[in-house]
Amino acid sequence: MSPTGGRHFLQIPGPTNVPDRVLRAMAAPTIDHRGPEFAELTKALLPALGPVFGTTGPVVIYPSSGTGAWEAALANTLSPGDHVLIGETGQFSTLWAELAGRLGLDVEVIPGDWRHGVVPDAVGARLTADTGHVIKAVCVVHNETSTGVTSRVPAVRAAMDAAGHPALLLVDTISSLASIDYRHDEWGVDVTVAGSQKGLMLPPGLGFNAVSEKALAASRSAGLPRSYWDWAPILDANTRGFFPYTPATNLLYGLREALAMLDEEGLPAVFARHQRHAAATRAAVRTWGLEVLCADDREYSGSLTAVLLPDGHDADEVRRIILDRFDMSLGTGLGRLAGTVFRIGHLGHFNDLTLAGTLGGVQMGLQLAGVPIKPGGVDAALEHLRDAG
Numbered sequence: 001m002s003p004t005g006g007r008h009f010l011q012i013p014g015p016t017n018v019p020d021r022v023l024r025a026m027a028a029p030t031i032d033h034r035g036p037e038f039a040e041l042t043k044a045l046l047p048a049l050g051p052v053f054g055t056t057g058p059v060v061i062y063p064s065s066g067t068g069a070w071e072a073a074l075a076n077t078l079s080p081g082d083h084v085l086i087g088e089t090g091q092f093s094t095l096w097a098e099l100a101g102r103l104g105l106d107v108e109v110i111p112g113d114w115r116h117g118v119v120p121d122a123v124g125a126r127l128t129a130d131t132g133h134v135i136k137a138v139c140v141v142h143n144e145t146s147t148g149v150t151s152r153v154p155a156v157r158a159a160m161d162a163a164g165h166p167a168l169l170l171v172d173t174i175s176s177l178a179s180i181d182y183r184h185d186e187w188g189v190d191v192t193v194a195g196s197q198k199g200l201m202l203p204p205g206l207g208f209n210a211v212s213e214k215a216l217a218a219s220r221s222a223g224l225p226r227s228y229w230d231w232a233p234i235l236d237a238n239t240r241g242f243f244p245y246t247p248a249t250n251l252l253y254g255l256r257e258a259l260a261m262l263d264e265e266g267l268p269a270v271f272a273r274h275q276r277h278a279a280a281t282r283a284a285v286r287t288w289g290l291e292v293l294c295a296d297d298r299e300y301s302g303s304l305t306a307v308l309l310p311d312g313h314d315a316d317e318v319r320r321i322i323l324d325r326f327d328m329s330l331g332t333g334l335g336r337l338a339g340t341v342f343r344i345g346h347l348g349h350f351n352d353l354t355l356a357g358t359l360g361g362v363q364m365g366l367q368l369a370g371v372p373i374k375p376g377g378v379d380a381a382l383e384h385l386r387d388a389g
């Protein structure tokens with residue numbers, strides 16, 4: 001039977017725990033989204049959102065999940081039959097590629113092994129070979145939530161520039177925004193895709209597109225059918241503080257509060273906190289004698305760690321025991337990783353002692369499931385937290 005005292009530990013890599021401050025901010029009466037109070041909310045919110053994306057350009061907010069924001073990025077910038085290049089990093093890059101195919105785009109995948117990020121040289125080589133500039137966009141999942149691998153977006157941008165190729169760069173930051181260093185303008189990204197339910201510490205329900213001038217220009221001639229996702233009417237209504245259709249009013253109250261929290265902590269401190277927790281988690285995993293799925297130490301994710309189990313052990317059975325005994329949810333293995341990995345989310349509203357509790361539950365669960373681990377993983381993490389404070 002599940003324990004009933006204390007709070008549930010929601011340690012999946014998103015949706016993440018929503019801070020009480022944000023919950024309270026959302027628990028307010030819904031106002032007229034065509035009235036003056038709402039216009040003031042929007043006009044204050046939009047400029048506060050830019051710094052989180054590292055942009056001074058427009059950020060479009062949708063009442064949608066991240067998948068909607070994926071579709072919006074493609075539908076606003078591309079035309080039927082356009083060739084797009086997607087680096088295979090795991091389940092989410094695969095889903096984005098499938099979505100692009102369903103929209104009528106001609107999708108080319110650079111294969112990957114689900115343990116590495118996008119290989120910048122592979123992108124550069126493919127673009128260099130594309131002398132006719134048939135490729136219209138390169139799509140990268142910044143932080144692949146199925147594997148805990150963070151692709152090196154600046155190196156991908158550098159490879160695109162070195163190839164002298166005009167393709168747009170579209171980046172999914174759904175599990176990295178406000179957790180892992182990210183700079184839309186400085187890194188020359190054309191569309192940044194994001195969602196509310198991870199680093200932004202909100203419930204699911206908001207999708208975002210940060211848009212470069214180049215992407216905006218491309219949207220004027222892009223031919224894919226679009227209506228709900230069309231940037232133009234949203235950006236136009238936003239200038240007056242409104243949206244063309246009913247926005248997710250109470251989520252926007254929450255967003256205002258979450259942005260205030262991020263601003264109070266400061267983004268560099270937010271990123272450093274995530275890196276520290278990720279490093280402490282890896283220290284625990286290695287001390288247990290288990291393997292971190294990410295195979296390149298330049299690409300460790302700050303927001304989650306995927307842990308590989310030894311052959312013959314079922315990661316979902318470990319997760320089941322941990323949920324039953326300790327009331328903690330961990331991320332399941334997705335796609336081809338089903339059963340072989342579990343994922344520890346350490347992002348969003350999260351501190352040292354949340355990590356200590358999380359790893360305590362994981363260690364006990366592994367032992368109860370009969371996975372052969374060495375003791376001391378939690379101690380190794382605590383030492384890291386104590387000393388790298």
Ligand SMILES: Cc1ncc(COP(=O)(O)O)c(C=O)c1O
Nearest residue numbers: 065066067092143145174175195
């Ligand atoms: C990296 C990444 N991309 C896309 C998605 C899909 O977003 P949503 O489930 O909000 O539609 C997710 C969801 O976890 C994700 O982690």
